[in-house]
Amino acid sequence: MVNQLINTWTREPLEESSMTADHTWIWREMISAIDEKDLSKQRVLDFGCNQGGFLRLLFDQRPFAAGVGIDLAQKAVDIAEARKEGRPIDYSAVADLVELGETFDLAFSHEVIYLIEDLARHAAQIASVLKPGGNYYAVTCCHKDSPLWASWRPKIQAFSNINVPDHGVEDISSAFRRGGFDVAVSRFLASAFIPLEGPSEYFPSDVERLECYANWKLLFRMTRS
Incomplete structure (x- = not known):
């Protein structure tokens, strides 16, 4: 992930706009999997x-x-702001978490951590804004331990406006352990109903789609010490 603002993530606006519909079922599973049930405070x-x-x-x-x-x-942030409809959410385009000047009880990212070049810096920044004992949940199936990543990475790089690194599970976990976090991981979609849509650019078959989501879509839980 670069350290300066960009206009859009991809060179294909329709691809970016479709992400909400494509990811909603995954977000539901993500929410159901976290430890925290009452977020009211x-x-x-x-x-x-x-x-x-x-x-x-x-x-x-x-x-x-x-x-x-x-x-x-x-x-993307402009669209997010326009769609919040009175919810207590602020969306900002910032390149550095320190710019926020705020602290949080809980943090999330979905299919973002694989785009971050400097994982040690990312861990340090999350630590700087997350309260002690707070959890950072990071979800990704884009990592070099997945059998599909070798074919995915050049495809993602072709339409991405930033460089796509080549991280593995150990790269992510070790960066956060060194950054003062307790790290755990779950294959959190193993019991979910997974939409089967036939062969696609990223999934040569429904069996490979099932294998990827059931075994290689990972939910990291980084707990700040």
Whole structure:
């Protein structure tokens, strides 16, 4: 993930706009999997919020005291702000978490951590805004331990406006352990109903789609010491 603002994440606006619909079922599973059930007094951060859909869904299912979504892509943040409809959420285009000047009880990212070049810096920044004992949940199936990543990475790089690193599970976990976090992980979609849509650019078959979501879509839980 770069350290300066960009206009959009991808060179294909329709691809970016479709992410909310494509990811909603995953976000529901993500919400059901977390340890925290009552968020009514919590301040929540969504790192890499894109067009804001996750925080809107989270608030509708488990209302929180306040939410902040940040992203590098200014156009995505503008869309997120326009869609919040009175929810207690602020969306901002910022390149550095320190710019927020705020602390949070809970933090999330979905398919963002794999785009972050400097994982040690990311861990340090999350630590700087997350209260002691707070959890950072980071979800990704884009990592080099997945059998599909070798074919996915060049495809993602082809339409991405930033460089796509090549991290594995150990790269992510070790960066956060060194950054003062207790790290755990779950194959959190193993029991979910997974939409089967036939062969696609990313999934040669429904069996490979099932295998990916059941075994390689990972939910990291980083607990700040």
